[in-house]
Amino acid sequence: MTTGQVFELERQGPVLLISPTCNVSSLAEENVKPELDQIFAQLQSPEIKSVVIDFERVNYFGSSMLETLRRMWQQISERGGMMAICNVSEMEREVLHVTRFDTLWPVCGSREDALEKVL
Amino acid sequence: MTRVLIVDDSPSDSRLVGILLQDHADYQYEYAEDGRAALRVMEVQLPDVVISDLVMPVMDGLELVAAVHDRFPNVPVIIMTSMGTDDIALNALRQGAASYVPKNSIATDMLDTVERVLTVSRRRQSQTWPTGLTQSSCNSFVLECNRDLIAPTIGFFQDQLEQKSLCSEAERTRIGIALDEALANALYHGNLELSSNLREQDYEGYYKLVEQRCQEAPYCDRLVYVEMHLSQDELRFIIRDEGPGFDPALLPDATNAASLDKVTGRGILLMRTFMDEVLFSEAGNEVTLVKRRSREEDAGVVGDEHRGAIQ
Numbered sequence: 001m002t003t004g005q006v007f008e009l010e011r012q013g014p015v016l017l018i019s020p021t022c023n024v025s026s027l028a029e030e031n032v033k034p035e036l037d038q039i040f041a042q043l044q045s046p047e048i049k050s051v052v053i054d055f056e057r058v059n060y061f062g063s064s065m066l067e068t069l070r071r072m073w074q075q076i077s078e079r080g081g082m083m084a085i086c087n088v089s090e091m092e093r094e095v096l097h098v099t100r101f102d103t104l105w106p107v108c109g110s111r112e113d114a115l116e117k118v119l
Numbered sequence: 120m121t122r123v124l125i126v127d128d129s130p131s132d133s134r135l136v137g138i139l140l141q142d143h144a145d146y147q148y149e150y151a152e153d154g155r156a157a158l159r160v161m162e163v164q165l166p167d168v169v170i171s172d173l174v175m176p177v178m179d180g181l182e183l184v185a186a187v188h189d190r191f192p193n194v195p196v197i198i199m200t201s202m203g204t205d206d207i208a209l210n211a212l213r214q215g216a217a218s219y220v221p222k223n224s225i226a227t228d229m230l231d232t233v234e235r236v237l238t239v240s241r242r243r244q245s246q247t248w249p250t251g252l253t254q255s256s257c258n259s260f261v262l263e264c265n266r267d268l269i270a271p272t273i274g275f276f277q278d279q280l281e282q283k284s285l286c287s288e289a290e291r292t293r294i295g296i297a298l299d300e301a302l303a304n305a306l307y308h309g310n311l312e313l314s315s316n317l318r319e320q321d322y323e324g325y326y327k328l329v330e331q332r333c334q335e336a337p338y339c340d341r342l343v344y345v346e347m348h349l350s351q352d353e354l355r356f357i358i359r360d361e362g363p364g365f366d367p368a369l370l371p372d373a374t375n376a377a378s379l380d381k382v383t384g385r386g387i388l389l390m391r392t393f394m395d396e397v398l399f400s401e402a403g404n405e406v407t408l409v410k411r412r413s414r415e416e417d418a419g420v421v422g423d424e425h426r427g428a429i430q
């Protein structure tokens with residue numbers, strides 16, 4: 001497991017599990033970038049087939065996190081992989097719904113469900 | 120006269136508290152044998168403070184704390200705890216209890232605790248605006264070119280709304296998201312003149328330009344002005360940057376299926392979702408976010424969990 005300022009990373013076989021540990025919007029985007037660069041480098045690895053983002057420790061996010069999710073999905077789907085997200089709050093579900101991002105990837109109730117979707 | 124409601128299924132414990140209070144001329148007290156009976160009493164006349172046992176039949180102290188917090192949020196509840204119930208007492212505090220007193224310290228600590236809790240409660244209520252009486256106020260900030268200033272600015276406004284008991288927590292979060300989008304737009308797209316298209320096409324180049332322009336005139340000298348106006352009818356935020364502005368009509372519909380893989384317009388979509396009105400100035404470098412107060416909710420018709428607008 002790797003723990004950064006904002007993201008905690010964990011491998012479960014071919015799946016990269018990403019857990020945001022604080023609300024990204026409270027940080028300058030440019031300060032988050034080094035951690036995101038590390039994540040995107042891992043997503044390039046042939047060993048990583050899919051990605052699960054677990055929002056259990058975060059209550060809300062805005063367009064900055066949506067953009068990060070969109071890039072992750074773009075990168076993993078280009079290589080035929082899958083992405084799922086889980087443990088979203090009511091507020092996060094609303095954000096995903098109004099932006100229609102809930103049509104792009106499964107939004108699951110638990111980490112186990114999300115892993116099942118991408119494996 | 121201060122009204123105290125004592126809730127305990129044990130007559131001896133209730134009486135002990137009553138005896139302590141009767142020495143205080145200003146206190147008037149009555150009893151209820153459990154949480155449900157206490158709520159019935161409160162429906163007829165609200166006490167200034169509730170003193171409740173934890174373990175009771177029908178509705179226990181924890182359930183009572185939750186119910187009072189939900190239905191009568193201005194009435195503080197003090198919990199009486201027995202040996203070995205510290206964890207439950209902590210839970211009660213998390214659920215909204217104002218304080219707790221161990222049963223073996225009632226004689227020495229209860230009066231002081233009641234006084235202290237009432238002082239805090241009265242101070243808080245004096246800051247809560249009664250329905251029909253709303254003070255107009257305005258707070259404003261000027262932000263230099265630093266993204267780290269956005270979070271404390273939003274935090275200040277959210278604290279103001281909380282102190283004035285104007286919004287539910289969920290609504291404060293929604294307003295916070297809309298403000299975050301507006302302030303980030305003003306800084307990155309307004310003052311630093313960075314385009315979302317660049318971020319989409321050249322992610323590395325975009326962030327190089329962020330770093331560069333944060334140090335480079337005229338971009339780094341530009342300021343963001345933010346004001347919060349609070350009136351009887353609405354809450355209004357005005358955010359202005361010193362950039363050249365833009366034409367919001369040119370933004371694509373972010374909900375269009377064809378736009379899902381684009382970066383542009385999503386922040387404004389969130390602003391429009393979480394506020395009642397979003398208006399751009401003609402030049403496009405000033406945005407006004409409006410949240411209207413709801414009369415129905417002011418009257419307490421809708422429960423807190425359903426409130427979508429400012430109370």
